[in-house]
Amino acid sequence: MAGAQSHARFLLQRIAEEAQHATELDDPLEQAHVIATLLQPYSGWALREAVLDCRDAGAQWSKIAPEVGLSQAVLSRQVRGTGPVVTIAPRYSTSQDNLDAQTPLRLAATSLAQRMTALAAHGAGAPTAEHLYIAVMAMTQAQATLHVALILRTIEEVLRIADGIEQAHGPAAAALTEAERGVWAGICELRTAYERDHGAIRMTAELDAVSAGEGPR
Incomplete structure (x- = not known):
């Protein structure tokens, strides 16, 4: 078809x-x-x-x-069945074994990891990969956990390194490969989702922890 x-x-x-x-x-x-x-x-x-x-x-x-x-x-x-295929069930709840579900923040992190993996496969020596690969992979591993602080901390580290690169070298899109530009587009998407969602994710995790008699994670 x-x-x-x-x-x-x-x-x-x-x-x-x-x-x-x-x-x-x-x-x-x-x-x-x-x-x-x-x-x-x-x-x-x-x-x-x-x-x-x-x-x-x-x-x-x-x-x-x-x-x-x-x-x-x-x-x-x-x-x-007879309806559409649905893959996203957004919720903020530790009871679902996925604190931020498939929120834009997680989706952006996943997309960035895929872009970085593609860059590393064909351009491991590219400056973007050299500076960001380890941090992005750490972020990817954190996505498999339920530890909110770790998830957010690894995302913040990726954004911190990206900020440092931009401040040191400035915008030089013309000098980047297509794969590198894809990574930077992914970082922009991640930053936007982080700035919007991280407060709600952190607050909900803390409320869940208090309800369960635990300290903030």
Whole structure:
């Protein structure tokens, strides 16, 4: 089903059109309406169609599931149902074994790690990789823990090093490789998500710890 006849492609084009429309709106309430009523629903349906395209092309559940971040059982159950495929269940709760769930902060950290891994594979000697690789990998390892302070601390270290590089060398995008520019775009995304989310994550963790009779983690 890949190609012009793919319904997933049609839905992706629709998402792109609505996303462009949303960026042109000045009223955040109107933006929220477009995101809630069009972008999120369309994304779930587009993912469903893309998964069906993969199945039609002969891909096994075991190959598709890791790419979308779901277990084989959950993915196949959703696709065999009648609704969209949903991969994000945002919540701030230690009871869910994932303090910040798939929030923009975690997603940004994951995206940056993937970009850094790609850079290291093809340009390990690049200045960006030399300065940031270890810190980004430490951040990635912290994402697997429930220790909020560690998660935030490793993110802050990545941003601190990035700030130091920018202050020392200034913007020199023209001298960067495409992979390096991708890493810096990922850092920008991480910084934006961190500035917005870190306070809520830290506060919720502290409240959960107090409720459980523990000190802040």
